[in-house]
Amino acid sequence: MERFVLFPGRHHLLTRFQADYLRGLAGAGGQTVVWAVTSANHQNTKRNPVGYDRRQAAIERFSVQEGLRSLVVPVFDTAHTDRFAGVTLKSVESVLGRTLTPRDTVVACSTPEVAAMYAELGFTIAGVEAEHDPVPDRPWDVLLRLAAGDPAWRDLAHPASLDLYDRYRLGEQVAQVVNDPVVGEEGGLTTTRDYRTYAEAFEASAERKWDLVRRHVRPGRIVDVGCGAGAVLALADREPSLRESDLIGVEVARHLFEECVHRKAQGWFTNPNVYFYCRNVLGGAVFAPRSVDTTLTFALTHEIWSYGQRMTSLRRFAQAIYDHTVPGGVWINSDVCGPDNRDLRVRLDLQGAAGGAPADLAGLSRDAIAALVEGLPTRARLDRFAADFHFPLPFDARPDGAVDIALGDAMEFLTHKDYPDNWLSEAHEQFCGLEFADWKALLTDVGFEVDGASHSWRNDWIVEHRLAPVAHLSSQDGTPLPWPDTHVLLVARRPLNT
Structure with a gap:
């Protein structure tokens, strides 16, 4: 009867200890090791920084x-x-x-909670690291050493992983993902965002966004950073003038990246040179210097400001865009923005009464x-928003029921208040951090020339x-007072003489 060792785990990194242990457990008896690679459909997240293909390659080399007979099985992530x-x-x-049954299989697992599940099904458990005292570094401990810059990880990792990490520069990727201050455990910006409704909203506005920027796009290598589910790139794909261009989408949110890949497989794009990267541009350079003709960003820069370190993160992002732009190339940015003179104190009258303590x-x-949010009148919704917003939102209630508030803070609330479905997620994001003059100063300081087509504008549909x-x-x-501008279009060019 053929016998097996079932070895479940994420297996992002293999260790010398695992080699010694498995040789003793399976090698002598000629048992087949079944590597059940969990979260096989995850990559570029803090919990799963390495893709399944690389993990499988390391296991086969290991x-x-x-001298182990192995079978590698992908196991998709589950709740x-x-x-x-x-x-x-x-x-x-x-x-x-x-x-696999308890009669022919031993389960190798060092995680007590998981091992208990197999034991309940009748399997014999081999505890791997958990059998030893002191407990040696588990693979995840070694990976965290790598991310922390501890060179000792190389002494603990198996040569198969070392070879793969060195050839594919996985060490840099792992360190960037694990240490990323913006992206969460599952590869999204927040755990409260509903990516389905987010993607639907982006799809609905894609044609308007493309119409806004298409005349400024320079053919060649075109990159959409924060591409969502690829809706704008699909419109670029239909442009005859861009048939010879490379269309590249970069998306940090795993859920949206996977939808991009799915759509490409389903034939959404006719241009064969369409590619998608699951990356965070803030984590390091994605593209080589002077290699991109056009960079597109839609509704992205306010997120970098909000989830990062405000101007520090935004400047780093702008610098990264400048660095990868060819001389004469262009960055086109469309986003929300704050009103001019946003510190001006104004009177804001709102429908309904105050809501008391939220x-x-x-x-x-x-x-x-x-x-709960939908049931609140607008004035009470202001109290709710001020309590949930991740930035200060001071205001003073006036005796007549109105509020005394800075113009920027008033617009912050008014442009957020209609997102009840993603309320806590949107409360992380500051829409009015920069006004148009701030943007022009930042872009000029980085080295861009701000095209005359750049302007702030008011979304009159929102006003109405x-x-x-x-x-x-x-x-x-x-x-x-007239309603101020709510959005900005920035067309920034890298000078030819750079």
Whole structure:
């Protein structure tokens, strides 16, 4: 009877200890090691920095070097479940066409919670690192040493992993992803964002965005940073003048990147030179210096400002764009922006009454939070927003029911208030951090020339449908004020003589 060692794990990095252990456990008896590689559909996240293809390659090389007979099985990520062991066994069965049972299989697992699930199914457990005292570094411990810059990781990692990490520069990638201050454990910006509705909103506005920028696009290598699900690139793909261009999408959110790859596989794009990268540009250079003709960014820079270190992160991003732009190339940025003179004190009259002390939202579902916010009149929604917003939003209530507030803070609330479905996620983001003059100063300082087509503008649809019906803006003495600009279009060119 053929016998097996089932070795479940993420296997981002293999260790010398694992080699010694598996040789003793499986090598002498000629058992086949079944590597169940969990989260095989994840990469470029803090929890899963290395793609499955690289993990599989290291395992195969490890097995040859150690004289082990191995089978490698991908196991897709699942929500937390106490049936994880059963899910893994069924994944193995679907790939290998055979069922592993307690009669023919030992499970090698050092994580007590996971090992207990297999033990409950009757499997004998080999504890790997957990059998030893003191417990040696587990693979994840070694990977964290790498990310922290500790050279000792090279003494602990197996030569198969060292070879792969060196050839593909995976060490740099792992360090960037693990140490990224912006991206979360699962590869998104926040755990509260509903990427389905986010992608739908982006799709709905894609044609408007493309119409806004298309005449400024320089053919050649065109990169859309923060490309969402690829809707704008799909429109660029239809342009006859761009048939010979490379169209490249860069998306940090894993959910959206996977949709881009899926759409390419489904034939959304006719240009064969369409590529997608799951990367965070803030983590380091994605493209070689002077290699990109056009960079597009839509509704992205306010996120870099908000989730990063404000101007420090935004300047670093602008510098990265400048560095990878060819002389004469262009960066086209469309985003929200703050009003001119955003510190001006104004009077803001809002529909409804104040809401009192806002309730604690901890523990509420997204749907429950959305229902709560939707049920608030606009004035009470201001109190709710001020409590949840991740930036200061000071204002003073006036005896007549209006509020005394800075113009930028007033527009911050008014442009956020209609996102109940993603309320806590949007509360992380500051829309009015920079006004148009700030943008021009930043771009010039980095080295760009600001094209005359650049301008701030007001979205009158938002004014007509979301602001004017429930809010009135005036000076302190009650003189009505026009609604300020809400968005910016920036066309920044790298000078030819650079």
